[in-house]
Every structure is written in C-alpha cells, then in structure tokens.
Amino acid sequence: MTDPSSPASSTTSNESWREWLLTAEPHSRNQARLGRAYVTWRRFSENRLAVAGLLIILALVLVAVFADLLAPRSATIGDLAGARLLPPGSPGFLLGTDDQGRDILSRLLIGSRITLAVVALVAIIAAPVGLLIGTVSGFAGGYVDAVLMRITDIFLAFPKLILALAFVAALGPGIENAVIAIALTSWPPYARLARAETLGVRNSDYIAAVRLMGASPTRIVLRHIMPMCLSSLIVRVTLDMAGIILTAAGLGFLGLGAQPPLPEWGTMIASGRRFILDQWWVATMPGIAILIVSLGFNLLGDGLRDALDPRGAGR
Amino acid sequence: MFHSSAKRTVGLRRARGIMVNIGRFAVMLATTYLGLLAVTFFIGRVVPIDPVLAIVGDRAPASVVERVREEMGFNLPLWRQFVLYLQQALTGDFGTSVLTTNPVMEDIIRVFPATLELATVGTLIGAGLGVPLGVVAAVRRGSIADQIVRIVGLIGYSVPIFWLGLLSLLLFYAKLKWVAYPGRLDVAYEYTFVPITGLYLFDAAWTRQWDVLWDAFRHIILPGSLLGYFSLAYISRMTRSFMLNELGQEYIVAARAKGLSERRIVWFHALRNAAVPLVTVIALSYAGLLEGSVLTETVFSWPGIGLYITNSLQNADMNAVLGGTIVIGSVFITINMLSDLLYRLLDPRTRAR
Numbered sequence: 001m002t003d004p005s006s007p008a009s010s011t012t013s014n015e016s017w018r019e020w021l022l023t024a025e026p027h028s029r030n031q032a033r034l035g036r037a038y039v040t041w042r043r044f045s046e047n048r049l050a051v052a053g054l055l056i057i058l059a060l061v062l063v064a065v066f067a068d069l070l071a072p073r074s075a076t077i078g079d080l081a082g083a084r085l086l087p088p089g090s091p092g093f094l095l096g097t098d099d100q101g102r103d104i105l106s107r108l109l110i111g112s113r114i115t116l117a118v119v120a121l122v123a124i125i126a127a128p129v130g131l132l133i134g135t136v137s138g139f140a141g142g143y144v145d146a147v148l149m150r151i152t153d154i155f156l157a158f159p160k161l162i163l164a165l166a167f168v169a170a171l172g173p174g175i176e177n178a179v180i181a182i183a184l185t186s187w188p189p190y191a192r193l194a195r196a197e198t199l200g201v202r203n204s205d206y207i208a209a210v211r212l213m214g215a216s217p218t219r220i221v222l223r224h225i226m227p228m229c230l231s232s233l234i235v236r237v238t239l240d241m242a243g244i245i246l247t248a249a250g251l252g253f254l255g256l257g258a259q260p261p262l263p264e265w266g267t268m269i270a271s272g273r274r275f276i277l278d279q280w281w282v283a284t285m286p287g288i289a290i291l292i293v294s295l296g297f298n299l300l301g302d303g304l305r306d307a308l309d310p311r312g313a314g315r
Numbered sequence: 316m317f318h319s320s321a322k323r324t325v326g327l328r329r330a331r332g333i334m335v336n337i338g339r340f341a342v343m344l345a346t347t348y349l350g351l352l353a354v355t356f357f358i359g360r361v362v363p364i365d366p367v368l369a370i371v372g373d374r375a376p377a378s379v380v381e382r383v384r385e386e387m388g389f390n391l392p393l394w395r396q397f398v399l400y401l402q403q404a405l406t407g408d409f410g411t412s413v414l415t416t417n418p419v420m421e422d423i424i425r426v427f428p429a430t431l432e433l434a435t436v437g438t439l440i441g442a443g444l445g446v447p448l449g450v451v452a453a454v455r456r457g458s459i460a461d462q463i464v465r466i467v468g469l470i471g472y473s474v475p476i477f478w479l480g481l482l483s484l485l486l487f488y489a490k491l492k493w494v495a496y497p498g499r500l501d502v503a504y505e506y507t508f509v510p511i512t513g514l515y516l517f518d519a520a521w522t523r524q525w526d527v528l529w530d531a532f533r534h535i536i537l538p539g540s541l542l543g544y545f546s547l548a549y550i551s552r553m554t555r556s557f558m559l560n561e562l563g564q565e566y567i568v569a570a571r572a573k574g575l576s577e578r579r580i581v582w583f584h585a586l587r588n589a590a591v592p593l594v595t596v597i598a599l600s601y602a603g604l605l606e607g608s609v610l611t612e613t614v615f616s617w618p619g620i621g622l623y624i625t626n627s628l629q630n631a632d633m634n635a636v637l638g639g640t641i642v643i644g645s646v647f648i649t650i651n652m653l654s655d656l657l658y659r660l661l662d663p664r665t666r667a668r
Contacts, residue, residue, distance in 0.1 A: 150346060151350070153343070153347070154346065154347045154350030154351070155350070157347050157647070157648045157651050157652065158350075158351060158354070158644060158647070158648070159602075159605075159606035159643055159644055159647040160606075161606055161607065161609060161610075162606055162609065162624070162639075162640050162643050162644065162647075163354070163640065163644070165609065165624065165625075165628065165636070165640070166355065166358050166636060166637060166640045167358060169358075169628050169631075169633065169636050170358040170359070170633075242472060242473050246473075246475055246476075249475050250475065250476075250477060250609075250610050253475075253477050253610065253613075254609075254610070254613065254625055254628070255629065256628065266475070269475070269477065269478050269481070273481060276481050276484070276485055277485065277489050280482075280485055283478070283481055283482075284478075284482065286478075287474075287475055287478030287479075287481075287482070290474075290475050290478065291470070291473055291474050291475070291478075294472070294473035294474075294475075295469060295470065295473040297473075298469055298472050298473050299469070302469075
C-alpha cells in the first residue's frame with residue numbers, strides 16, 4: 001500500500017485498485033500479500049452464510065466490549081420485590097426477568113464477555129501448544145515424533161466432555177478451571193494438523209535454502225514452518241469455537257463452570273430449569289444466545305475453510 | 316499352476332498385513348488405556364480432598380490417620396502407588412462409592428445398560444435418517460433440499476443439547492402430553508418390572524409385556540430422538556461429503572454409459588463404496604453419544620452412567636467419578652480404535668500400504 005512504485009498509489013479509482021491487487025507480477029511483498037488477502041476476501045464474501053457468521057461474531061465482540069453501556073440494568077442486582085419472573089415484553093424488561101428480579105437482557109449482554117473470554121482463552125492456550133507440539137514433532141521426526149504423536153493420539157482418543165468433567169471435579173468448580181479443563185482436552189487435533197502441514201513443507205526447497213544459510217532448527221520451526229501452518233490452524237480453531245462454547249455451557253449447566261451470580265449463559269439455563277414449566281423464558285433466552293453465537297462461529301469457520309482451501313470447497 | 320501359487324502368496328501377504336494391523340492395534344490400545352489410567356491417577360492425586368481424611372473423618376487421632384494412610388499405600392513412592400492403582404483398575408476395583416456405599420464397579424454395571432440403550436436408540440435414529448438425507452443432499456447438490464439438510468445439520472452442531480432437551484420436554488411432555496415424564500418407566504411399572512439385561516425395550520419385548528414396552532418407548536423416544544438429532548447432524552454431513560466424492564468418480568460415468576438407472580447408480584454403486592468410511596463415522600458418533608449422554612441424562616433423569624457421574628460429582632464422590640470416567644473412556648477408546656481397524660481391514664485401498 002505504501003509502495004511508491006505501484007501504479008495504484010497515485011490513483012483512487014476502484015478499477016485500478018483491483019488491477020493492482022490482482023496483478024500477476026506484484027512489485028513488493030506487501031502487494032502480493034494484500035492481493036492474496038483480497039482474493040480470499042472475494043471468495044469469502046461470495047458466501048452469504050459465511051458473511052452472516054462474520055457479522056454475528058463482530059456483533060458479539062462489540063456487545064462484549066460495550067456491554068456496560070448497552071445493558072439497561074445491573075446483571076447481578078435485581079428487584080426482588082417488584083420485578084420477579086416478569087414475562088418478556090414487560091415495560092423496561094425486554095426479555096423478562098429471572099427469579100431474582102434481574103433483567104435477563106442485561107445478564108445476557110454482560111454474559112457475552114464470559115463466553116468470549118472462554119473461547120479466546122481456550123484458543124490462546126490450546127492452539128499454541130498444539131502448534132508447538134505438531135511442528136516440533138513433524139520437523140524433528142524419529143523418536144521425538146513417535147513419542148509426541150503417541151501422546152497426542154492418547155489424548156485424542158479420550159472422551160472430551162467426560163475428561164473435562166473429571167478435571168473440573170478435581171480442580172474445583174469455577175470458570176478458570178473450566179477453561180483449563182477444556183484447553184487440556186482440545187489441543188491434540190491442532191498438534192495433528194500442524195504436524196501434517198509440517199511434513200508437507202519440511203523437505204521443500206525454501207527450508208533447505210534457509211538451512212544452508214545457517215538457520216538453527218529453532219529458527220526454522222518458529223519463523224519458517226509455523227507461519228505455513230497458521231491458516232489451516234485458524235480455520236480449525238474457528239470451527240472448534242462452537243464446540244468450546246457448548247462444552248463451557250454444559251459445564252456451567254452441571255454447576256461446574258461459572259458460579260452464580262456470574263451471568264454465564266449455561267449457568268443461567270441451569271437456574272432457569274426450575275421454572276421451565278411456567279416461566280419458560282428464564283431458561284429459553286440464554287439458550288437462544290448460545291445457539292446464535294455458536295451458529296455464527298460455525299458459519300464463519302465453514303466460510304473461512306472454503307475461502308482458504310478451495311479444494312475442499314462445497315464439502 | 317503358476318497362477319494358483321501367485322494367488323497363495325498374495326493371500327499370505329494379505330494375512331500377514333492383517334496380523335500386523337491387529338498387532339499394532341493391540342499395542343496402541345494398550346498404551347492408550349495406560350494413558351487414560353495415568354490421567355485419572357493424576358486427577359485423583361490433585362484433588363484437594365484428602366482421601367484418607369474422607370474415610371476416617373477429620374476428628375480422627377493422628378495415629379489412626381497414619382495407619383489408614385499406610386494401609387491405603389499413600390506412604391509409598393508415587394510410581395509404586397501408580398502400579399498399585401493399575402493393578403486395582405485392571406481387576407475392576409475402583410474403590411467404594413461414598414454416595415451409594417457400593418463398590419463403584421457394581422454401580423456402573425447396574426447403570427450402564429440404560430446409557431447403552433439410549434445411545435443405541437439415538438444412533439439408530441441418527442443413522443437411519445442421516446444417511447438418506449446425506450445421500451439426497453449430495454445427489455441434488457446446491458438445491459433447496461441440500462440447503463435444508465445443511466442448515467438442519469449446522470443447527471445440530473450449534474445448539475446446546477441440554478437446552479434443547481428442556482424445551483422439548485416443555486413442548487412434548489408438558490404442553491402436548493405426547494411423551495412420558497423423565498425417567499425410564501412410569502412409577503407404576505418401576506417396581507413391578509424385573510429387568511433381565513437392563514435394556515428395557517429388549518427385556519419387555521422378550522417377556523412379551525407389551526404394556527411395559529409401550530411405556531418404555533414413551534420414555535425413551537424423546538431423549539433418544541434428541542441424541543439422534545445430534546448424530547444425524549454429523550452423519551448426514553459426512554455422508555454428503557463421501558457421496559460427493561464417489562459421484563465424481565469415473566466408475567459412475569461408466570455406469571451411466573452402460574445405461575443403469577440413476578437410482579441404482581446412487582443407492583447401489585456409489586453408496587456401497589461410501590459405506591466403508593460411513594461405518595467408521597457411525598461408530599464414532601455412537602461412541603460420542605455414549606459420552607455425550609452426560610448432559611441428556613441429567614435433563615431427562617435417565618438413570619445411566621452420565622447421571623451417575625454428575626450425581627457423584629455434586630457429592631464430591633471422586634471414586635465414582637473417576638471409575639465412571641475410566642469405564643466411559645475405555646468404551647470410547649475401544650470403539651474409536653476398533654472402527655479405525657475395521658476401516659483398514661475393509662477398505663482395499665488402505666490395505667496396500
């Protein structure tokens with residue numbers, strides 16, 4: 001974009017921008033990168049459902065950031081005397097209130113922070129661990145590979161939810177421990193994926209060239225192999241987000257995740273369960289929120305996969 | 316003559332290939348079990364609850380605590396404790412449940428058939444509907460039918476199962492009164508019906524108690540359909556992908572050129588070739604339902620192993636929790652790996668390697 005030699009930097013017309021982006025002979029690295037990003041975006045934005053997913057996730061992030069401003073009432077302090085179990089549409093309470101007289105809409109809005117924090121933390125913990133194990137395993141080969149992959153396979157064969165349950169049971173209930181438990185059970189697929197990508201590039205010419213220039217194995221793995229694994233890893237992590245949300249909500253529902261009065265959506269469903277027959281909205285609203293957000297992540301992940309990997313498109 | 320001896324060598328090589336596969340399978344299975352036990356052992360040691368104090372109580376004199384600690388082997392080095400733990404686990408001794416005061420293994424044997432029955436019904440529904448839906452979606456790729464199957468599947472991937480369970484109870488039990496209340500049988504039958512295998516549908520049909528069969532059916536249909544929906548989401552998606560793969564192959568073109576009917580090509584030729592990976596997928600979803608039943612059983616008060624684990628969790632009964640984890644984990648691992656082995660043995664394309 002800042003490259004002065006490019007013809008487009010002097011003009012603002014759309015047509016030449018596109019030409020500049022799609023050129024077969026980019027003048028700089030940045031131009032090539034932007035061009036590829038543009039092609040990917042074009043492919044992604046053709047898919048209407050994927051764009052819908054992206055919008056849902058953007059909305060989730062915005063709501064989480066501005067939750068304090070958006071929430072009309074307190075998420076934890078209710079009006080026990082005047083506003084217990086009001087139905088949706090009551091004046092001032094768009095989605096109704098729960099048994100403590102708390103506004104469900106406000107709780108959902110504030111609770112979006114917990115959901116976003118859980119998926120972000122799990123991704124931040126599990127993805128790098130999987131990436132490191134996978135690339136090291138694939139690059140080193142031999143015994144290191146055999147041992148690391150054996151461990152990965154063992155973890156891959158475990159039942160995730162049950163193991164997360166057992167971990168939380170041992171560590172004690174709470175949102176932090178739920179995050180740790182989910183992260184501990186979700187890194188193996190990433191390691192498998194990173195290893196497969198590493199095996200694909202480890203014998204290529206550019207790696208040989210870097211090695212000849214005297215780069216250490218650490219540098220090769222960190223600077224030259226890991227970046228190659230990133231795009232497929234991002235797709236996989238995005239597709240897993242929905243599963244992470246559902247597991248966290250399930251742990252919350254069983255009373256092992258976030259503890260009341262935290263407005264975690266799964267915990268909210270659990271506390272609304274007692275009123276399901278007469279005050280259906282208490283348990284229904286948080287479930288709709290979970291459904292929308294996980295649907296958003298699934299649509300986004302599907303769209304990203306199709307855009308980044310045209311071979312598998314339409315599958 | 317030359318021909319027959321060549322055939323024999325091929326047969327021998329194939330037999331050796333199968334033996335190697337089975338041998339490798341046994342080693343992998345054993346190490347994975349070992350890994351599972353190592354993890355549960357580790358979890359059991361991290362627990363903030365002191366297992367000795369849990370037995371003797373916190374008012375016991377120090378000498379008693381020390382004696383029990385020695386009896387339970389907690390003064391041994393960690394690796395000796397692990398060996399001891401392995402020996403106990405391999406003989407099916409997971410200790411005694413604090414909650415029910417029975418040996419954990421006994422409890423699990425009692426509750427396991429309920430989970431098995433539920434997961435089986437779920438898989439039958441999921442595979443019975445998911446495979447045809449996936450085939451139709453692949454054949455009419457891009458059509459409205461394809462879109463509908465895709466969206467039904469996507470929602471299945473995105474919806475919290477316990478929430479859908481609560482809502483379906485509200486609709487089908489409370490409002491419409493189409494199905495029976497949570498549990499396996501009506502109270503009237505619960506004390507008169509004597510189970511044989513513990514799979515109520517089977518037992519009732521076997522002993523020709525049709526009223527019990529109908530009652531059990533009215534109880535299982537809702538949680539079963541719910542689990543079925545989740546396995547349908549997965550199975551239809553995979554079926555579609557496998558079928559698209561097969562329908563693009565040249566033998567399909569050849570079959571069309573021969574003038575075979577489209578129906579025969581799709582349902583006989585293509586589906587048969589997609590069947591091998593499909594068996595793996597169905598087995599995996601079965602294992603997933605056994606595990607995923609934890610949440611469903613809690614919602615529907617289904618007295619299976621999932622409910623057993625969650626009840627024990629709420630009472631800090633770690634022996635029961637870990638015992639249940641090991642049993643579900645072992646079943647999960649076994650199905651997982653067996654389906655992988657089956658795939659290798661059944662698909663000639665993987666046999667060559």
